[in-house]
Amino acid sequence: MIGRAQPGSTKLIKRMNRENILLSLKANTGVSRADLAKLTELSRPCVSSLVDEMIQEGLIHEIGMGTSKGGRKPILLEYNFAAFGVVGAVFEGSTMQLAIADLKGDTLYRHQISLSSPMDGEKAIESVAEGLKVLLARSGFDKSRLLGIGLGLPGITRRRDGTISYAPSTGWMGLPVRKEIEEKLGLPVIIDNDVNLMTLGEYRRGAGIGYSNLVYMYVGTGIGAGIVIDKQLYRGAREASGEIGYMMIGPIGKRLQGEFGVFEKNYSVSAVREKARYILPYVGSGSIIRQIADYADRGMKEARQLLDDTCKHWAIGIANMASMLDPELLILSGELIHLGEEGLHSIKKSLSDWVPSVPELKLASLGEHAGIMGAIHSVLEAFPSEAASRV
Incomplete structure (x- = not known):
């Protein structure tokens, strides 16, 4: 019966x-x-x-x-793609980008806020809440029409349980970050690694459109990568894939608990900028690679050596990924986009000497908007269940 x-x-x-x-x-x-x-x-x-x-x-x-x-x-x-909206937010160095998008993923409103330094976990959560408040006030968008927020954070994020297992810059270690942010915002939250979201943004809306297998490499305060395999963002068994800042590239030395990895300790933007301070007459706040290249073009031998050394070791990281994953495309982002055609040609030449199969190389096309687009699409992937549940 x-x-x-x-x-x-x-x-x-x-x-x-x-x-x-x-x-x-x-x-x-x-x-x-x-x-x-x-x-x-x-x-x-x-x-x-x-x-x-x-x-x-x-x-x-x-x-x-x-x-x-x-x-x-x-x-x-x-x-009706305008029925509801979603929010994307990404921490990028000393700023946080926020945006509201419709259900197509088209951005409607944007806002950027400067972050205090140093940034701990509690201040980070407060900055998200304040940023959302300002964004809603300026846009006039009704909060009740928001389905949720996708949030890009530095460190090793665990989307499944809403925690961050490793994040030296904020001190979040195994804490229920998603739950705390949801309680603060009164919205469903999807957290992910910031570089993963940049990768998703370029894959959905930028240089990665049309590719099934790609690697996205970002050089900034840290060094990270995002990996797409068979049209799916690969996160790994513990959601720690792409943490290439821990590659053993450059002088190893002794690493203390909570510090950055060997590769990023030697060749992140912060590390290269610090090296430049010892040889350049003046170091400004803009692209450090452009500044070093400018002095190298003027004939400064030390600047040329630093530029060549940095490009060589970035190329080693790229070669390691290319030889292991054999992607169709490798997208270069962050400080890498300032290498220009000469730098890109140099990396291609190194790869042809080092690896059996050289992937297509492209510079990222979305710039600072890549992470936001990825954060928006991370929410949209979950949207049908959210909308359908509003019975």
Whole structure:
């Protein structure tokens, strides 16, 4: 005997059916209720009931009449990408970028705030809350229409349990960061490593469009990489993949607990800037590679040696990744984008000497917006469940 469905299971089935309809409308614009029944394999009465419900909620629009196939002209439907919004936020050095986007991932409003230094975990959470408050006030966007926020953080993040296992710059070590931020913001939160989100942004909207396998390398305060394999962002068993700052490149020395890795201790932007202070007459706040290259072009021997040494060791990191992962594409970002054509040519030549298969090399195209775009898309990946649950 088949029993009556329990209330909990009935609600779950309804949510799944709503999600099925929304996903079909995202992929197919201008379809009728009958078309949706075929696409979703749901009954026509079920589709009609749920569509009418979601029209009232603003998730679906009626956009006009279709062509008749012998009976009445069907009413065509489309997904309302403006029904809700999502927020992306990323910590980038001494600033935090925030943006609100629609459900297509198109940015509607942006805001940037300067961060105090040093930045600990508590101050970081406060800065997210304050940044969101200002963003909502300036945009006039209703917070109740936000589905959630994607947040890019430095360190080894664990999306599954909402913690950060390693983050020297903030002191977050195994703490329930996601839970604390959700309580502070009153919104669902997805946390991820900042470079992973930059990678996702370039993959979805930038230099990585159309590629199935790629590596994204970022050189900034630290050195990190994001890896896409078969169109999926690869995070590793403990979600620590891409932590190439710990490659044994450059003088090793003795590493203390909580310090940065060997590669980034020797060749991050901070490390290279510190080396430059010893040889250049003046070091400004702009791109350190451009400054070193400028003095090298003027004939300063020490500047040329530092530039060549830095490029060589960055190329070693790239070669290590290329020989291990064999990607179609390797995207260079952060300080690497200031190498210019000459620097890019030098790296390509080194790779051709060192590895059996040289990937295509591209400079990142989204700049400081890559992380934001990735954070936005990290929320959009979870969107159908969020929207469908608003029953």
